[in-house]
Amino acid sequence: MTAHSGRHFLQIPGPTNVPDRVLRAIAQPTIDHRGPDFAELTLDLLPRVRAVFGTSAPVIVYPSSGTGAWEAALVNTLSPGDHVLAFETGHFASLWREMAERLGLTVEFVPGDWRHGADPVVLAERLAADTGHRIAAVTVVHNETSTGVTSRIPEIRAALDTANHPALLLVDTISSLGSIDYRHEQWGVDVTVGCSQKGLMLPPGLGFNAISEKALAASRTARLPRSYWEWSTILDSNEQGFFPYTPATNLLYGLREALVMLEEEGLPAVFTRHDRFAAATRAAVRGWGLEVLCADEREYSSSLTAVLVGGAHDADKVRRIILDRFDMSLGTGLGKLSGRVFRIGHLGDLNDLTLAGTLAGVQMGLELAGVTIDPGGLQDALEVLRAE
Known part of the structure; x- marks a missing residue:
């Protein structure tokens, strides 16, 4: 070289690139993640995160990659053998499909040419044919990082609503969160997957699930095995400003600073x-x-x-x-x-x-x-x- x-x-x-302000925030001394200073950090941070997702509902923060947040979205809402409709929009959509299949889900993969996003017309056709409502979830990558193609999520939601279909809508925003307009709540998304190292301007290491009330209700009956990814224990701990595991404390410092920067702009x-x-x-x-x-x-x-x-x-x-x-x-x-x-x-x-x-x-x-x-x-x- x-x-x-x-x-x-x-x-x-x-x-x-990680901004200098964020790097300086991450470089602060690590504190006790069971102490009052950490609780203050968390209780300030979590409401700020919701704004980036466009939701007033909870956002789960994991010490994980985006791949971990993919898995969390699936295992908290689905049961073995459930049918998932997924769209082949690129490399990462294909990887999410492979994960779902390894978890014991049945995936109907709509083929694509890697130059177009998820097709709302095709979705409407598949939903119309699913008269027995076997499809439990629809998974879409909002912005396919391998192709530079952004799927039209409001039209996907409209297809579900027009069909009056109960399937959950799970959306990957890993390369769009904080960069492209996205509205979890307004667009009727049930689980939004995100991560730290792209539009949020942080190093890798944080994964996110923004969840709807419908998704939270589904988590109470979902039967895919989960422990680390379990939403309920995290939500319970978050109420007091804590996590049920050792969190990525210094990345959370950086996340707060990155969110402040986004708020300022x-x-x-x-x-x-x-x-x-x-x-x-x-x-x-x-x-x-x-x-x-x-x-x-x-x-x-x-x-x-x-x-x-x-x-x-x-x-x-x-x-x-x-x-x-x-x-x-x-x-x-x-x-x-x-x-x-x-x-x-x-x-x-x-x-x-x-x-x-x-x-x-x-x-x-x-x-x-x-x-x-x-x-x-x-x-x-x-x-x-x-x-x-």
């Missing part, structure tokens, strides 16, 4: 900022003469953009050149997209100049890799940034 000066550009779709402004960055990135991609993987403009992600390199070019070669020459990390193609795409993360703690530098590095890397592009792509992005 080449020696580099300056800071590393971490432009993957997560983990994202205001969530509408945060979402608008991410929308602008995404529009500028897509302008650059099109200006270069390349193709955005997401095929439906209604489903463009504001967290990341997946770029099809095309031809005989290897997207991973482009990434390697950019890392070596410009000290910038881009996301790799996952699963069936391996070698075909690279992913530009534009979420979390960044500004116009950070994005401009990122796109300049991508343009230079494409040229060095021998990919034929129009160098006007960067200027197209700058025009979008300058116009706002």
Whole structure:
């Protein structure tokens, strides 16, 4: 590897850059997680978390990855053999399906091309055919991190309501929470899964379940085995400001600081900022003469953009050149997209100049890799940034 000066550009779709304010908060001395200072921290923190999810209901916080929060959503609401309807929107939707099957659930996997989100029309057809209400839950990845495609959750909810179907709606917001407008309560979601290392601007290590009253009721009769993930014991402890296990104390310090930062900017402004960055990135991609993987403009992600390199070019070669020459990390193609795409993360703690530098590095890397592009792509992005 080449020696580099300056800071590393971490432009993957997560983990994202951790702001200095959050790093300083995490660096505080660890305190007694059974003492009054910790209870004060928790009782201040939990209401703040609800606002990011768009809910007034409880949000469970785990010391876990997003994968753990996936499992918690399933085991707290479902029983062995229950039928789950899932949509193949990308690599992570496929992994969630595999988890559900390993847990003993029966998954009906709606095939997809990894360029579109969950289809509300197809959902309506599947629900209409399910006259016996065998489907216990519908799982959707809101923002598929492997593809840069955002499913239209309000339309998914509308399909369930129109069919008058009782299935639970479980939604993964791992790469959209804190970056893309999301409304757990208003959109009628039963369990929302999130994690710490993307739009919340923290290191990995915290997983979240936002839950509805319907989901909480389902948890009382669900029969999948669970202990660590059990909602009820956590909710009981949270009432007094504690957890039934040793929590990730220092990450909770950081979470509180990150939430304060989001409050200071205001969530509408945060979402608008991410929308602008995404529009500028897509302008650059099109200006270069390349193709955005997401095929439906209604489903463009504001967290990341997946770029099809095309031809005989290897997207991973482009990434390697950019890392070596410009000290910038881009996301790799996952699963069936391996070698075909690279992913530009534009979420979390960044500004116009950070994005401009990122796109300049991508343009230079494409040229060095021998990919034929129009160098006007960067200027197209700058025009979008300058116009706002």
